[in-house]
Amino acid sequence: MKLFVHNFMSSRFLKNVTVGYPLNLVVKQFVEKDIEFDRDNTIVMLDRIQYEALIVAAAAVNQSDRIPREKPEKWDELTDEQLRVFHHLLMNIDVIDGELICPETKTVFPIRDGIPNMLKVDAEK
Amino acid sequence: MYFNEEKAKRIGERFEGGKLAKKVHKSIEQLKRHDPDVQISTEPTKYLLVSNSSILCGVSLEELEEIFLPLDELAEFIVYPNKRSYSFVQCSSIEKSIQVRTELHGLIPPSLKNSHQPFAISYVENLPEATKCEDFRPANLKIIEEYVSSDLEKELVDLVTNHPSVQSLKHRAVVHFGHVFDYSTNSASEWKEADPIPPVINSLIDRLISDKYITERPDQVTANVYESGHGIPSHYDTHSAFDDPIVSISLLSDVVMEFKDGANSARIAPVLLKARSLCLIQGESRYRWKHGIVNRKYDVDPRTNRVVPRQTRVSLTLRKIRRKPCECEWKEFCDWDRKGEMSVPSNEDLALKLENSYVSDVYENIASHFDETRHSSWKAVKQFINEIPRGSVMYDVGCGNGKYLIPKDGLLKIGCDMCMGLCDIARKKDCHVARCDALALPFRYESADAAISIAVLHHIATFERRKRLIEELLRVVKPGSKICVTVWSMDQSQSEYAKMRGNKDDVAAAPAVSSEETQTTNRLKVHDGKDFEQQDVLVPWTIDQKGETFLRYYHVFREGEAEKLIESVQGCKLISVEKEQGNYIIIAKKI
Numbered sequence: 001m002k003l004f005v006h007n008f009m010s011s012r013f014l015k016n017v018t019v020g021y022p023l024n025l026v027v028k029q030f031v032e033k034d035i036e037f038d039r040d041n042t043i044v045m046l047d048r049i050q051y052e053a054l055i056v057a058a059a060a061v062n063q064s065d066r067i068p069r070e071k072p073e074k075w076d077e078l079t080d081e082q083l084r085v086f087h088h089l090l091m092n093i094d095v096i097d098g099e100l101i102c103p104e105t106k107t108v109f110p111i112r113d114g115i116p117n118m119l120k121v122d123a124e125k
Numbered sequence: 126m127y128f129n130e131e132k133a134k135r136i137g138e139r140f141e142g143g144k145l146a147k148k149v150h151k152s153i154e155q156l157k158r159h160d161p162d163v164q165i166s167t168e169p170t171k172y173l174l175v176s177n178s179s180i181l182c183g184v185s186l187e188e189l190e191e192i193f194l195p196l197d198e199l200a201e202f203i204v205y206p207n208k209r210s211y212s213f214v215q216c217s218s219i220e221k222s223i224q225v226r227t228e229l230h231g232l233i234p235p236s237l238k239n240s241h242q243p244f245a246i247s248y249v250e251n252l253p254e255a256t257k258c259e260d261f262r263p264a265n266l267k268i269i270e271e272y273v274s275s276d277l278e279k280e281l282v283d284l285v286t287n288h289p290s291v292q293s294l295k296h297r298a299v300v301h302f303g304h305v306f307d308y309s310t311n312s313a314s315e316w317k318e319a320d321p322i323p324p325v326i327n328s329l330i331d332r333l334i335s336d337k338y339i340t341e342r343p344d345q346v347t348a349n350v351y352e353s354g355h356g357i358p359s360h361y362d363t364h365s366a367f368d369d370p371i372v373s374i375s376l377l378s379d380v381v382m383e384f385k386d387g388a389n390s391a392r393i394a395p396v397l398l399k400a401r402s403l404c405l406i407q408g409e410s411r412y413r414w415k416h417g418i419v420n421r422k423y424d425v426d427p428r429t430n431r432v433v434p435r436q437t438r439v440s441l442t443l444r445k446i447r448r449k450p451c452e453c454e455w456k457e458f459c460d461w462d463r464k465g466e467m468s469v470p471s472n473e474d475l476a477l478k479l480e481n482s483y484v485s486d487v488y489e490n491i492a493s494h495f496d497e498t499r500h501s502s503w504k505a506v507k508q509f510i511n512e513i514p515r516g517s518v519m520y521d522v523g524c525g526n527g528k529y530l531i532p533k534d535g536l537l538k539i540g541c542d543m544c545m546g547l548c549d550i551a552r553k554k555d556c557h558v559a560r561c562d563a564l565a566l567p568f569r570y571e572s573a574d575a576a577i578s579i580a581v582l583h584h585i586a587t588f589e590r591r592k593r594l595i596e597e598l599l600r601v602v603k604p605g606s607k608i609c610v611t612v613w614s615m616d617q618s619q620s621e622y623a624k625m626r627g628n629k630d631d632v633a634a635a636p637a638v639s640s641e642e643t644q645t646t647n648r649l650k651v652h653d654g655k656d657f658e659q660q661d662v663l664v665p666w667t668i669d670q671k672g673e674t675f676l677r678y679y680h681v682f683r684e685g686e687a688e689k690l691i692e693s694v695q696g697c698k699l700i701s702v703e704k705e706q707g708n709y710i711i712i713a714k715k716i
Contacts, residue, residue, distance in 0.1 A: 044516035
């Protein structure tokens with residue numbers, strides 16, 4: 001699971017969960033794979049993400065210190081170098097083994113072989 | 126109208142010289158491919174290889190007889206229902222054979238109705254080896270040849286044909302013993318007793334028990350007299366009416382009984398029942414396969430493909446009336462709904478159970494085969510995706526093998542599927558996927574610009590749940606965003622699926638001998654024909670290489686049903702419902 005995907009996941013579908021976002025992330029194993037960087041695409045992607053969840057994801061792979069604590073005002077004012085850091089975090093890091101945890105109910109959803117299993121029945125077992 | 130004069134029917138024309146030599150060469154090439162054990166002979170023999178003479182070329186056995194029998198009235202035929210374009214003719218002598226070949230070699234016989242190809246005729250040393258009949262048999266079917274002696278055969282035939290209670294049906298005469306068989310319910314009526322089972326049949330039953338072919342004594346015996354040319358339509362012996370096995374004894378004439386897979390009527394196993402043989406239709410061959418006898422005056426022996434004339438045949442069917450509900454493992458083919466297990470679900474719990482067994486579990490089993498066969502995309506879906514502004518986020522709910530996720534089209538796409546096997550396959554193709562239930566999407570509220578859900582909605586078993594799928598799709602997209610949902614339609618005319626199933630039984634043309642109950646209950650049915658008879662069906666998925674069949678649950682949509690569903694969802698506006706090859710492509714918008 002790319003960290004980009006984590007940015008869109010939520011446990012709102014669970015009973016009695018009002019926001020369910022961002023999901024806590026535990027990373028037990030991840031791999032890094034170079035996906036080609038494209039300035040325009042990266043800006044488009046950054047426009048779609050929620051910064052608070054990106055901070056959670058960066059922390060889960062011990063890379064929070066590489067990105068600013070506050071969301072940059074305008075993505076297109078960033079240099080390629082700065083954008084590459086975000087690109088790397090969101091697209092190159094692939095979580096193979098880990099957990100997604102609902103911030104409200106603490107329900108645990110496992111990530112195995114790179115695929116998060118968001119089935120409620122499996123989580124409740 | 127276009128008409129090519131050169132292609133006009135060349136009736137009665139005869140090919141000669143190089144043109145004919147070419148045809149001969151072609152037929153020998155085909156022979157080498159299909160029947161390598163048959164040798165071409167340079168000297169005349171009794172056996173003739175006749176090209177362009179099979180059903181495949183539009184030539185019927187009747188036409189062959191009409192052409193060959195006047196030249197040699199004792200000629201015998203070996204014909205093929207498929208694969209081969211040639212037949213073999215066995216003449217009564219070499220002299221006759223030479224005469225037949227002289228008359229017909231290179232000729233387009235004037236009596237041919239459909240074919241305009243000339244017969245190319247070669248002498249062959251031998252006929253093809255007989256194949257093993259067992260290869261074609263459905264599981265658990267058992268045949269014991271010469272179970273009945275000629276003396277007993279005569280005694281049984283006399284008993285049946287001279288019986289005072291013999292009753293004439295449309296195509297056959299019938300007499301019942303023990304209990305009357307009721308053709309309106311296809312079961313035996315407990316209270317309607319028939320003449321008692323005669324001693325000669327009773328002692329046959331004793332022998333069946335002592336030979337351990339059966340354990341329980343049959344209490345209902347039906348004897349049928351079939352005139353040559355008559356048979357019986359394909360049917361199941363009603364599960365709930367009789368125990369296992371059904372015992373069938375053939376007398377006087379060999380006959381080919383056709384077994385058809387209840388999950389795929391194109392899978393036909395022709396089985397030769399010889400005179401005086403015992404046939405035990407049991408287990409899978411009884412519960413899952415239909416059996417019947419085609420109305421015709423000859424049979425083609427499945428082992429040799431030799432045409433055998435049919436004589437008057439007497440059959441005895443020995444059955445034990447079932448007094449407890451059927452509990453066979455082929456419950457999808459059973460005539461009762463198994464305490465609701467096989468009915469169209471009426472509540473959430475039953476729907477979930479059905480979807481688990483007949484959707485989720487099935488996809489886990491067929492995932493890799495599914496991946497091999499699913500590549501082409503729906504035109505309308507492609508167009509929908511093309512119209513989404515680049516850089517948008519799109520969810521693919523029920524992404525399967527990822528065929529809509531793979532194209533690099535400038536969209537940010539995330540797929541999900543309930544099936545782990547398919548998630549794995551899509552991930553290996555570098556797609557972003559999560560495993561989830563389409564009715565509980567793990568995505569952030571209003572986070573996407575579009576969503577698609579292809580061929581998922583028809584796997585959901587109640588209206589309420591189908592509605593919830595639409596609501597879920599709307600929940601995760603932003604206001605103003607569009608969703609695209611496709612479902613199977615009940616009307617499959619013009620579809621690839623119908624073309625693929627074109628060689629199957631037409632439901633209307635082959636009325637199954639089914640019980641009254643099946644027609645009135647709200648029961649799931651295994652889909653077997655071209656047209657859907659009802660909306661809630663189990664559709665077979667067959668993996669040919671493995672010979673495995675899985676049944677997937679479908680709720681196919683009627684005309685107007687998609688519109689109604691979308692209207693019932695709050696905050697949803699229908700944009701369009703388009704029909705493409707047996708599917709409805711629904712496009713709607715979140716207001």
